[in-house]
Amino acid sequence: xxxxxxxxxxxxxxxxxxxxxxxxxxxxxxxxxxxxxxxxxxxxxxxxxxxxxxxxxxxxxxxxxxxxxxxxxxxxxxxxxxxxxxxxxxxxxxxxxxxxxxxxxx
Amino acid sequence: xxxxxxxxxxxxxxxxxxxxxxxxxxxxxxxxxxxxxxxxxxxxxxxxxxxxxxxxxxxxxxxxxxxxxxxxxxxxxxxxxxxxxxxxxxxxxxxxxxxxxxxxxxxxxxxxxxxxxxxxxxxxxxxxxxxxxxxxxxxxxxxxxxxxxxxxxx
Numbered sequence: 001x002x003x004x005x006x007x008x009x010x011x012x013x014x015x016x017x018x019x020x021x022x023x024x025x026x027x028x029x030x031x032x033x034x035x036x037x038x039x040x041x042x043x044x045x046x047x048x049x050x051x052x053x054x055x056x057x058x059x060x061x062x063x064x065x066x067x068x069x070x071x072x073x074x075x076x077x078x079x080x081x082x083x084x085x086x087x088x089x090x091x092x093x094x095x096x097x098x099x100x101x102x103x104x105x106x
Numbered sequence: 107x108x109x110x111x112x113x114x115x116x117x118x119x120x121x122x123x124x125x126x127x128x129x130x131x132x133x134x135x136x137x138x139x140x141x142x143x144x145x146x147x148x149x150x151x152x153x154x155x156x157x158x159x160x161x162x163x164x165x166x167x168x169x170x171x172x173x174x175x176x177x178x179x180x181x182x183x184x185x186x187x188x189x190x191x192x193x194x195x196x197x198x199x200x201x202x203x204x205x206x207x208x209x210x211x212x213x214x215x216x217x218x219x220x221x222x223x224x225x226x227x228x229x230x231x232x233x234x235x236x237x238x239x240x241x242x243x244x245x246x247x248x249x250x251x252x253x254x255x256x257x258x259x260x
Contacts, residue, residue: 015219045141056217061210062146064201064227066182072223
Protein backbone atom coordinates (compact mmCIF):
# COMPACT_ATOMS: atom_id res chain seq x y z
CA UNK A 1 0.00 0.00 0.00
CA UNK A 2 1.41 3.28 -1.04
CA UNK A 3 2.18 6.02 1.43
CA UNK A 4 -0.38 8.84 1.76
CA UNK A 5 0.02 12.00 -0.33
CA UNK A 6 0.59 15.36 1.24
CA UNK A 7 -1.92 17.81 -0.20
CA UNK A 8 -2.27 21.50 0.60
CA UNK A 9 -5.14 23.52 -0.84
CA UNK A 10 -5.36 27.21 0.07
CA UNK A 11 -7.76 29.79 -1.33
CA UNK A 12 -6.58 32.94 -3.11
CA UNK A 13 -9.86 34.69 -3.95
CA UNK A 14 -11.99 31.98 -5.59
CA UNK A 15 -9.00 30.05 -6.88
CA UNK A 16 -7.54 27.26 -4.76
CA UNK A 17 -3.77 26.86 -4.91
CA UNK A 18 -3.14 23.15 -4.69
CA UNK A 19 0.22 21.48 -4.03
CA UNK A 20 0.54 17.72 -3.94
CA UNK A 21 3.47 15.56 -2.87
CA UNK A 22 3.18 11.89 -3.82
CA UNK A 23 5.36 9.10 -2.45
CA UNK A 24 6.47 7.04 -5.43
CA UNK A 25 9.82 5.68 -6.73
CA UNK A 26 9.14 6.71 -10.38
CA UNK A 27 11.54 4.09 -11.76
CA UNK A 28 12.41 4.77 -15.40
CA UNK A 29 13.47 1.23 -16.28
CA UNK A 30 16.95 2.52 -17.15
CA UNK A 31 18.53 2.60 -13.72
CA UNK A 32 20.63 -0.33 -12.50
CA UNK A 33 20.62 -1.57 -8.93
CA UNK A 34 23.76 -2.40 -6.91
CA UNK A 35 24.05 -5.82 -8.57
CA UNK A 36 23.93 -4.31 -12.08
CA UNK A 37 20.41 -5.46 -12.90
CA UNK A 38 17.97 -3.03 -14.49
CA UNK A 39 15.27 -1.89 -12.09
CA UNK A 40 11.94 -2.43 -13.86
CA UNK A 41 9.77 0.54 -14.78
CA UNK A 42 7.42 1.60 -12.02
CA UNK A 43 5.87 5.03 -12.39
CA UNK A 44 2.67 7.02 -12.00
CA UNK A 45 0.75 7.30 -15.28
CA UNK A 46 -2.44 9.18 -14.48
CA UNK A 47 -3.46 11.83 -11.96
CA UNK A 48 -6.97 13.14 -11.36
CA UNK A 49 -8.11 15.90 -9.01
CA UNK A 50 -11.74 16.34 -8.01
CA UNK A 51 -13.48 19.28 -6.34
CA UNK A 52 -16.49 18.02 -4.37
CA UNK A 53 -16.50 14.87 -6.52
CA UNK A 54 -16.25 16.63 -9.92
CA UNK A 55 -13.04 16.26 -11.94
CA UNK A 56 -11.29 19.61 -12.31
CA UNK A 57 -7.74 18.68 -13.31
CA UNK A 58 -6.17 15.59 -14.80
CA UNK A 59 -2.83 14.53 -16.19
CA UNK A 60 -1.13 11.70 -18.05
CA UNK A 61 2.57 11.57 -17.26
CA UNK A 62 5.69 9.56 -18.08
CA UNK A 63 8.57 8.13 -16.08
CA UNK A 64 10.44 11.44 -16.58
CA UNK A 65 8.61 12.92 -13.61
CA UNK A 66 10.99 13.08 -10.63
CA UNK A 67 10.92 10.58 -7.78
CA UNK A 68 8.36 11.48 -5.09
CA UNK A 69 6.51 13.73 -7.53
CA UNK A 70 5.39 17.23 -6.67
CA UNK A 71 2.67 18.97 -8.68
CA UNK A 72 0.94 22.29 -8.20
CA UNK A 73 -2.17 23.55 -9.97
CA UNK A 74 -4.99 26.05 -9.47
CA UNK A 75 -8.68 25.20 -9.23
CA UNK A 76 -11.31 27.82 -10.10
CA UNK A 77 -14.58 28.40 -8.25
CA UNK A 78 -13.52 26.83 -4.97
CA UNK A 79 -14.76 27.80 -1.49
CA UNK A 80 -13.31 27.26 1.97
CA UNK A 81 -14.56 23.94 3.27
CA UNK A 82 -14.85 22.34 -0.21
CA UNK A 83 -13.39 18.88 -0.55
CA UNK A 84 -10.48 18.34 -2.90
CA UNK A 85 -9.31 14.82 -3.66
CA UNK A 86 -6.36 13.63 -5.70
CA UNK A 87 -5.96 10.14 -7.20
CA UNK A 88 -2.96 8.63 -8.94
CA UNK A 89 -2.57 5.31 -10.70
CA UNK A 90 0.73 3.72 -11.74
CA UNK A 91 1.81 1.31 -14.49
CA UNK A 92 1.32 -1.66 -12.15
CA UNK A 93 -2.30 -0.69 -11.53
CA UNK A 94 -1.62 0.51 -8.01
CA UNK A 95 -3.80 3.45 -6.93
CA UNK A 96 -4.04 5.93 -4.14
CA UNK A 97 -6.62 8.62 -3.33
CA UNK A 98 -6.34 11.27 -0.61
CA UNK A 99 -8.66 14.11 0.26
CA UNK A 100 -8.29 17.48 2.01
CA UNK A 101 -10.59 20.34 2.93
CA UNK A 102 -9.78 23.62 1.20
CA UNK A 103 -8.58 26.26 3.66
CA UNK A 104 -9.24 29.99 3.49
CA UNK A 105 -6.16 31.96 2.49
CA UNK A 106 -4.51 34.27 4.96
CA UNK B 107 4.03 -29.75 -21.60
CA UNK B 108 6.85 -27.27 -21.45
CA UNK B 109 6.66 -26.73 -25.18
CA UNK B 110 2.97 -25.96 -24.98
CA UNK B 111 3.48 -23.47 -22.20
CA UNK B 112 6.27 -21.70 -24.04
CA UNK B 113 4.31 -21.32 -27.24
CA UNK B 114 1.30 -20.20 -25.24
CA UNK B 115 3.33 -17.42 -23.64
CA UNK B 116 4.78 -16.41 -26.99
CA UNK B 117 1.36 -16.27 -28.60
CA UNK B 118 0.05 -14.20 -25.68
CA UNK B 119 2.92 -11.73 -25.93
CA UNK B 120 2.40 -11.26 -29.64
CA UNK B 121 -1.32 -10.70 -29.15
CA UNK B 122 -0.69 -8.08 -26.46
CA UNK B 123 1.80 -6.29 -28.68
CA UNK B 124 -0.62 -6.32 -31.56
CA UNK B 125 -3.40 -4.97 -29.37
CA UNK B 126 -1.16 -2.12 -28.19
CA UNK B 127 -0.19 -1.26 -31.75
CA UNK B 128 -3.79 -1.42 -32.89
CA UNK B 129 -4.86 0.96 -30.14
CA UNK B 130 -2.12 3.41 -31.09
CA UNK B 131 -3.11 3.32 -34.74
CA UNK B 132 -6.81 3.69 -34.11
CA UNK B 133 -6.51 6.60 -31.72
CA UNK B 134 -4.32 9.37 -32.97
CA UNK B 135 -4.52 12.40 -30.74
CA UNK B 136 -5.27 12.45 -27.08
CA UNK B 137 -8.21 10.37 -26.03
CA UNK B 138 -9.50 11.08 -22.54
CA UNK B 139 -8.78 8.39 -19.99
CA UNK B 140 -6.41 6.51 -22.29
CA UNK B 141 -2.72 6.81 -21.53
CA UNK B 142 -1.20 7.36 -24.96
CA UNK B 143 1.38 4.56 -25.09
CA UNK B 144 2.43 5.38 -28.65
CA UNK B 145 3.27 8.99 -27.79
CA UNK B 146 4.95 8.10 -24.50
CA UNK B 147 7.17 5.53 -26.21
CA UNK B 148 8.17 7.80 -29.11
CA UNK B 149 11.91 8.44 -29.15
CA UNK B 150 11.73 11.97 -30.56
CA UNK B 151 9.61 14.97 -29.64
CA UNK B 152 8.50 15.27 -33.29
CA UNK B 153 7.20 11.68 -33.34
CA UNK B 154 5.48 12.13 -29.97
CA UNK B 155 3.81 15.34 -31.16
CA UNK B 156 2.69 13.58 -34.32
CA UNK B 157 1.19 10.74 -32.24
CA UNK B 158 -0.70 13.36 -30.24
CA UNK B 159 -1.90 15.23 -33.32
CA UNK B 160 0.19 18.28 -32.36
CA UNK B 161 2.68 18.25 -35.23
CA UNK B 162 1.26 21.46 -36.68
CA UNK B 163 1.67 23.53 -33.48
CA UNK B 164 2.47 27.17 -34.21
CA UNK B 165 4.97 29.27 -32.25
CA UNK B 166 3.50 31.43 -29.51
CA UNK B 167 4.86 33.95 -27.03
CA UNK B 168 1.82 33.54 -24.77
CA UNK B 169 3.20 30.46 -23.02
CA UNK B 170 5.48 31.14 -20.08
CA UNK B 171 7.97 28.45 -19.04
CA UNK B 172 9.82 29.08 -15.79
CA UNK B 173 12.70 26.69 -15.36
CA UNK B 174 16.29 27.11 -14.20
CA UNK B 175 18.70 28.01 -17.03
CA UNK B 176 21.25 25.77 -15.40
CA UNK B 177 20.03 22.86 -13.29
CA UNK B 178 22.64 21.31 -11.04
CA UNK B 179 20.61 18.21 -10.37
CA UNK B 180 19.03 16.72 -13.46
CA UNK B 181 16.99 14.33 -11.31
CA UNK B 182 14.77 17.12 -10.00
CA UNK B 183 14.26 20.12 -12.27
CA UNK B 184 11.32 22.31 -11.25
CA UNK B 185 9.24 23.76 -14.10
CA UNK B 186 6.33 26.21 -13.85
CA UNK B 187 4.19 26.63 -16.96
CA UNK B 188 1.45 29.20 -17.52
CA UNK B 189 -0.53 29.66 -20.72
CA UNK B 190 -2.19 33.02 -21.31
CA UNK B 191 -3.79 31.83 -24.54
CA UNK B 192 -7.57 32.26 -24.03
CA UNK B 193 -9.42 28.97 -23.72
CA UNK B 194 -6.35 26.81 -23.04
CA UNK B 195 -7.58 23.32 -22.26
CA UNK B 196 -4.32 21.43 -21.91
CA UNK B 197 -0.56 21.77 -21.68
CA UNK B 198 1.86 19.08 -22.90
CA UNK B 199 5.56 18.88 -22.06
CA UNK B 200 8.39 17.40 -24.14
CA UNK B 201 12.02 17.19 -22.98
CA UNK B 202 13.60 16.86 -26.40
CA UNK B 203 16.87 15.10 -25.48
CA UNK B 204 15.39 12.62 -22.99
CA UNK B 205 15.22 9.00 -24.24
CA UNK B 206 11.41 9.32 -24.28
CA UNK B 207 10.74 13.04 -24.71
CA UNK B 208 6.98 13.12 -24.04
CA UNK B 209 6.70 13.88 -20.34
CA UNK B 210 2.99 14.45 -19.96
CA UNK B 211 -0.21 16.33 -20.67
CA UNK B 212 -2.08 18.37 -18.06
CA UNK B 213 -5.76 18.92 -18.70
CA UNK B 214 -7.54 22.06 -17.45
CA UNK B 215 -10.71 21.80 -19.49
CA UNK B 216 -13.00 21.26 -16.53
CA UNK B 217 -12.30 24.02 -14.05
CA UNK B 218 -8.65 24.68 -13.41
CA UNK B 219 -6.42 27.57 -14.40
CA UNK B 220 -3.93 26.81 -17.24
CA UNK B 221 -0.99 26.66 -14.88
CA UNK B 222 1.03 23.70 -13.67
CA UNK B 223 4.15 23.12 -11.61
CA UNK B 224 6.01 19.86 -12.08
CA UNK B 225 9.44 18.43 -11.32
CA UNK B 226 11.14 16.38 -14.00
CA UNK B 227 14.22 14.32 -14.74
CA UNK B 228 16.42 15.72 -17.52
CA UNK B 229 19.23 13.43 -18.65
CA UNK B 230 21.34 16.04 -20.47
CA UNK B 231 21.02 19.70 -21.42
CA UNK B 232 17.90 19.89 -23.52
CA UNK B 233 15.27 22.16 -24.98
CA UNK B 234 12.03 21.83 -23.02
CA UNK B 235 9.10 22.20 -25.40
CA UNK B 236 5.60 23.06 -24.24
CA UNK B 237 2.48 22.75 -26.37
CA UNK B 238 -0.70 24.50 -25.23
CA UNK B 239 -3.98 23.41 -26.77
CA UNK B 240 -6.82 25.93 -27.10
CA UNK B 241 -9.92 25.59 -29.23
CA UNK B 242 -8.53 22.50 -30.94
CA UNK B 243 -5.39 24.38 -32.08
CA UNK B 244 -1.89 23.86 -30.78
CA UNK B 245 0.64 26.51 -29.82
CA UNK B 246 4.21 25.92 -28.80
CA UNK B 247 7.23 27.50 -27.20
CA UNK B 248 10.58 26.19 -26.10
CA UNK B 249 13.10 26.87 -23.34
CA UNK B 250 16.63 25.55 -23.09
CA UNK B 251 17.65 23.96 -19.78
CA UNK B 252 21.30 23.15 -19.15
CA UNK B 253 22.04 20.27 -16.83
CA UNK B 254 25.31 19.84 -14.98
CA UNK B 255 25.85 16.10 -14.66
CA UNK B 256 28.51 14.48 -12.53
CA UNK B 257 29.83 14.96 -9.06
CA UNK B 258 30.90 18.61 -9.14
CA UNK B 259 27.40 20.02 -9.13
CA UNK B 260 27.39 20.93 -5.43
